[in-house]
Amino acid sequence: MDAKTGFFYLFSVVLLYAAFRVISARNPVHAVLHLMLAFSQASGLWLLLKAEFLAIALVLVYLGAVMVLFLFVVMMLDVDVEGMRQGFWKHFPLAATIGALVALEMAAVLMGGFRGMEEPKAVAAVLDAAGQPVVVSNAKALGELMYTKYLYPVEIAAVILLVAMIAAIALTLRTRKDTKTINPSQQVHVRAADRLTVVKMAATRQAPVPEPAANAEEKKA
Incomplete structure (x- = not known):
């Protein structure tokens, strides 16, 4: 093997x-x-x-x-898994019959439909120096066809998909008042003075030293 x-x-x-x-x-x-x-x-x-x-x-x-x-x-x-499993055995005979039928059809096709067939080979329309066709992968051959012979249809399909994507975004876009949005133009033209404010504060003072416990008791007495 x-x-x-x-x-x-x-x-x-x-x-x-x-x-x-x-x-x-x-x-x-x-x-x-x-x-x-x-x-x-x-x-x-x-x-x-x-x-x-x-x-x-x-x-x-x-x-x-x-x-x-x-x-x-x-x-x-x-998803309610337990609710979905209710009635499983009720529909099991029909599901098993359909599954067995599909399996038999696929087995008949696989066992008798592909005998004697050779492996397909993708040949590009390119000749080497000796005049023999160059055997390449089907991905390369498909890429050469898409971007040479069918270039304009591929570009048109790409533009159509792009328009459909932009239209879907535009149709579903809604302005909501409860969301916090930021305008990019305001971010670009922002200044430091608008964002930062310097506040003058008094100089810090040293904290008083706590008195010993004996002196505190004498003051209370």
Whole structure:
């Protein structure tokens, strides 16, 4: 067994364990954390298949944005775990039937749908000195296509997303009177005399020395 096969079995075992814990964990936060672990192992499998772009997209989009958002939402919500588990055994037969059907369909596709297929290779439209095509990774080939042939569509999509983000911020921005806001222009033009006031105080005096206890008793007598 070579190293690639060993990594495949390692990623697969951890992925199956994480997927099982997603549906069996009682704590929603633990379920989301195991889902993040499952996505990371799936990205490792994509790397073994030489699909670098899909692996990077899975890490950046799902682990870096979606799963973090899910984690914050689950932690902020007051989820009643006991209430959610009520009626579990009532719907278990239907859920088990659907799960077994999906598992059989996936097994049929995986066992009979990919036999005799060769490993895909990404070939860039670049020739070396001998006139042979240069074999590069699919991420590099995709990057060359995006920033050469499809440069303008990519820039237009980026501008549209930027406008949508600014519009969402502008629509949700509300001026509240109970919040303490600071005007940046006032901070720039502030002067030291406006912030600092020097107050004249009298010179400090030495504290009186306490009298001995015997002298104090004599004065009282």
